[in-house]
Amino acid sequence: MLLVLIFSFFSRMAHAQVCPVSPPAGVECVETASSKSITAFSICAAISNAHASNRALMVPIKTSAEWASFRTHPPAGVTVGACGPPTFIFTSSQSWTVPADWNNSNNSVECVGGGGGGASNDVGGGGGGAYAKKTNVTFAAGNTVTVQVFPSAAADSPGGSSHIVYQDSTVISADAGKAGTSSGGA
Numbered sequence: 275m276l277l278v279l280i281f282s283f284f285s286r287m288a289h290a291q292v293c294p295v296s297p298p299a300g301v302e303c304v305e306t307a308s309s310k311s312i313t314a315f316s317i318c319a320a321i322s323n324a325h326a327s328n329r330a331l332m333v334p335i336k337t338s339a340e341w342a343s344f345r346t347h348p349p350a351g352v353t354v355g356a357c358g359p360p361t362f363i364f365t366s367s368q369s370w371t372v373p374a375d376w377n378n379s380n381n382s383v384e385c386v387g388g389g390g391g392g393a394s395n396d397v398g399g400g401g402g403g404a405y406a407k408k409t410n411v412t413f414a415a416g417n418t419v420t421v422q423v424f425p426s427a428a429a430d431s432p433g434g435s436s437h438i439v440y441q442d443s444t445v446i447s448a449d450a451g452k453a454g455t456s457s458g459g460a
Contacts, residue, residue: 293330300336311357314341316373316415318357325351363419372413382409383446388424388433390451398454400426403433406448413440424450 275399293303304310306329309322314335331352334340335433349352362370380432387403412418417440433450 299332300340302335304331304333306330309440313357314338315362316375317341317345317375318360318375319345319399320355321348322353322355323351324353325349361378365425366421366422370418370419370421372415372417373417376413376415378412379410381411383411383438385438385446385448386435386448387436387448389426390428390433390453391429391431393454393456394429395456399458400454401451402437403436403451404449406446408456411440411445415453417441419445427451427453444458
């Protein structure tokens with residue numbers, strides 16, 4: 275009987291150190307002695323769990339009030355820091371709302387033009403779309419940015435230019451790739 279009790283005790287300790295596969299709704303989990311970036315209500319926080327209990331930490335994110343309270347009053351042994359710059363990848367055209375934690379002095383915006391289609395006679399490949407990058411772009415939180423993404427083109431057609439527009443001004447643009455030709459590549 276003693277062996278069963280000891281096994282049960284160690285089993286519960288081991289379980290408490292790891293996060294469940296699917297945390298309950300409105301909760302994020304940070305395993306013991308680890309860190310995790312959590313974004314809720316457009317605010318990212320880097321949470322480090324060094325709590326003395328040596329257990330996984332359940333972080334409340336169901337409401338913005340819970341999330342704000344946790345970030346401003348974390349439990350002992352838990353630190354809340356700034357996240358690194360978030361990454362947003364767009365594969366189709368859309369409007370994007372600038373998040374509350376957008377950092378105007380630590381960001382980069384990258385853009386790739388749509389590749390040109392290859393020649394229909396299979397002789398020439400289409401040209402690749404151009405690449406452009408701009409750092410420390412100024413956007414105001416809550417404002418809308420228009421992202422125009424052009425995918426690769428069909429055979430014998432050029433791609434399209436991709437660009438990002440903010441307050442009616444183009445922030446960055448990348449030219450399209452040329453179409454392949456019957457005598458060779460673009």
